[in-house]
Amino acid sequence: MDDNQFMVLRDVTKVYPMGDTDVQALRGVNLQIRAGEFVAILGPSGSGKSTIMHILGCLDTPTSGTYHLDGVGIQGLDPNELAEIRNSRIGFVFQSFHLLPRATACENVELPLVFAGVNAADRRTMAERVLEQVGLGHRMRHLPNELSGGERQRVAIARSLVNGPSILLADEPTGNLDSRSGAEILALFEQLHAEGRTVILVTHDESIAQRTQRVISIFDGKIQPD
């Protein structure tokens, strides 16, 4: 498989029906991302960054156009098959962490493994290992509201890593953090990229985008030429 064709969006549009009018979130996006790239998707609020990321992560499907992930066209897949891909190949990190509030750090990290059918003992071991990896070995039994923002985002990152996916998608991962925790999280993404993962970082902050290898600018649902 040609590296150039790892993630390929062709003429992708996304339309949200809103009462009488439709919202055009994406207006014909063409985009190719190679395996192992470290990419920033940069654009102002409402430009369609998150929408692109959801499509790249198989969380959403295009209204028209095609998306091929590693040679497989995802438009023909049903929701169960998409879930399978998300579970095994993709890790998500969100601005607002999206942790289960009543589950401990460790249980949150175990979540993807539950749906992969891993048994409880193995889940525990694997979750603890990634939590150590992101520097939270001492916070395993804490609930999200007992953790700082930076720590919560590390839990979320650990969760996105636990299934060993090759793609990490992060939507404003530092948006809710102070600059110091933000810097730590960015360093973590740099390290994860260095380990060979494809990392895609959604941001509206140019200085953050500059830390990646490649910046894709988007405005009003369209990719801007470099």
Next chain:
Amino acid sequence: MSSVSHLIRQLKQDRIRIALTLFGIVWGTVSITVLSALGESVHRALLKGQKGQGDGLVRVAGGVTSRPYAGYPRGRWIGFIRRDGQLIRDKVPEAELVCAEFGAPFREVAWRGRVINVQMLGVEPAYRDLRSCFPQEGGRFINDLDMRQRRRVAFLGNDIKEKLFGEASAVGQTVRIMNLPFTVIGVLRPKLQLSSYFTLDKSAVFIPASTFESLIGWRHVSGILYRPKDPATGQKTNATVRTLLAARHGCDPNDSRVWNVYNTQELVDILNDVGFGMRVFMFLIGALTLIVAGVGVANIMFVLVQDSTRQIGIKMAVGAKPRQILRQYLLEGFALVLLGGVIGLLVSWAVLWLIRQIPMDQEGLAYLGRPELSPVTALTVSSVLALIALAAGFFPARRAASVDPVEALRYE
């Protein structure tokens, strides 16, 4: 996080709501179970009461011919005599416990100045087994020797004994019937009897048919009782008896006006229909209660799904298949209903146990019988519960599975 531990977490969170729902299921289960069990036991008590009159008993009495036969005009009165009973005994081996019966004029029965007016029956020894007229401890029923010697002996219904003797012992005492001394040989053991054509056995006094004959001077018996040995061929036995008696008395065996047949098997059939109808009715009432409770469970499940839309979105984002979400909520609904059902069955068992502790000596209560949690009831209730559990879990689960993760994660 397994589905069960998730459920436990939700339980802690929504304690009151879930407790109320559980209560609904428990209540529904108890009502369907107890009502079904009561229906069953009332039915059983009714049958037993019917059997108190005699199990599968047939009684033929004479009547007036309604059509001419062999040169005789219509309107002839045909009456049977004790010899007819003997004839059936000899010629129809398919009939057992054949017994002629005279009854039942009111006669004065007196003991030590206490006088009551009682219906008196003249019967043969087979009457005891035919009608379950068993004597209390220390007594006996009329026997063959009484018959042959036309003894002046009396067997008292338990109500009569009570009225005459109170607590005192009656057996061996001499009562006066029509001013003649009769020795009391036994007192009826109390039994549940629902119906009769003269009076209930407990309020009658029985003397040997032979004694009755010579004392009162009736030629014709009031009826001849017997029981077909095999209930399955009972109709055929009855026809044989009819043909035999018709030949002897010169009338048409198919002249229905002659044959005043009283057949308890037919009453039992009716009681069975009534009992069945009652049980279905009780079951439906219980099932309705349970369905209402099931709607409650579905409702709370919808609320749970509503409240955890974001969590469902998170789970889907990390790779939960809609199918897995569906299964999780289905299981939760099922677990909830099942928990309620198990508690409900236990409570029902206890309630039925309590009902069985009520002393049943009162007439009305006797028809309650002894309700029990029969395997059939338990099984039906469990199936209904399982159905309701599936239905109550399915619709909320389907909604959970159709959550759009992007939408669910958009808002804080």
